[in-house]
Amino acid sequence: MQFDLTSEEACSFAMGFFRFSLIEVPMRLVRFxxxxxxxxxxxxxxxxxxxxxxxxxxxxxxxRDLIGRVSDRWAICDDWGDKAVLWTLTIPPVARILAAIGKAHFQPTISPKTLEQQRDRNAWNALSCPVYWLPTGGASYAGGGLQYIVPVRTTDGALNRGIDALIGPPLSTDKVATNLGLFLGT
Structure with missing residues (x-):
């Protein structure tokens, strides 16, 4: 299994600092x-x-409040999606998973790629945008949250079936925000 970071993934860490670590303890990870x-x-x-x-x-x-907090702490640009679905990856005691771990680097609220596309069109077209808010231009998300890059897909795109099998069913972010038991599995 090939697991290298892309240049974009490496740049997503604060000051480019991360380390590869082997997760050998029970742990639950989440993504939106x-x-x-x-x-x-x-x-x-x-x-x-x-x-x-x-x-x-x-x-x-x-x-929506949870999504805002997550966006700020992990610097997830608004145009990368509505973050309405939450997934859990439960690592059992017998598993060993290699991950790149470090703090999330700050990001603009709207990714440079989308801003460039919008500048090229000279106007914001809300109908073609995957999110329902307008770009703010200079605002940024702070980052600083601990992020894990896990090879659910290898660097060359192949599915890692062992890790994929550890991912639970989708949960609605809105429902999880009002019912912590859904998230905790209680």
């Missing part, structure tokens, strides 16, 4: 995906520790 991605949303390589999300869920608010 765009609702239109369907089952493909589970196959992303960016994950965060479930306890960090549980701490955010302990704060009052709605699903």
């Amino acid at each position: 995906s765009h609702s239109a991605a369907g089952e493909a949303g589970r196959l992303g390589r960016f994950w965060m520790h479930a306890s960090d999300i549980a701490a955010l869920l302990a704060q009052p608010g709605t699903g």
Whole structure:
């Protein structure tokens, strides 16, 4: 199994610092995906520790509030999707998974690629945008949350069936925000 980071993945870490680590203890990781991605949303390589999300869920608010906190802490650009679906990756005691781990680098609220596309069109067309808010231009998300890049897909795109089998069914971010038991599995 090939597991290297792409240049974009390496740059997603604060100051480019990360380390490859072997996860050999029971752990639950979480990722958010765009609702239109369907089952493909589970196959992303960016994950965060479930306890960090549980701490955010302990704060009052709605699903939209949770998404805002997650976006800021893990610097997830608004145009990368609505973050309406939550996936869990439960690593059992017998598993050994290699991951790249480090703090998330700050990101603009709208990715440079999308801003460039919008500049090329000279106007924001809300109908063609996958999200329902307008770009703010200079605003950024702070980052700083611990992120895990897990090879659900190898660098060359092949599915890692062993890791894929550890990913649970999709959960609605709105429902999880109002019912912590769904997230905790209780």
